Amino acid sequence: MRVHIATDHAAFELKNHLVDRLRAAGYDVVDHGAHTYEALDDYPPLIIPCAEAVAGEPGALGIVLGGSGNGEQIAANKVRGIRAALAYKPELAELARQHNDANIVALGGRMQSFDEAYAIVETFLTTPFSGDERHQRRIDQLAAYEARA
């Protein structure tokens, strides 16, 4: 599976950790940066290209990281076709896939350990969308709004 990942400075080390660990687990990881630690970098120009890559590749999933993950989730959700969910424990990542068919998970690098973050990401990447009619109906309503906007 192709996995796109991006971060700002606030989760730079976590991003590198996840890239290494996901590649070791067999995922095809595209690292959209940040590629160097810059304490004053801004998340929108780092996160939006990652979200665009996910939106342009059906079946791919994404991971966006920051200090809290809030701004990164917001930035990703500005991209047409993206359903980004902020998750701070595996159960949220699981629900984001099962109920929302989320294609990006946002994490706060300052909110959990590397192992906890990996558990959230692994859950997100391995949980399928339920396909239940009620969930698909709601996703279709969001897509219809997005198409009008």
Ligand SMILES: O=C(CO)[C@H](O)[C@H](O)COP(=O)(O)O
């Ligand atoms: O999580 C984030 C946005 O939601 C950013 O990573 C966070 O705001 C960066 O903070 P600072 O510039 O103080 O290091």
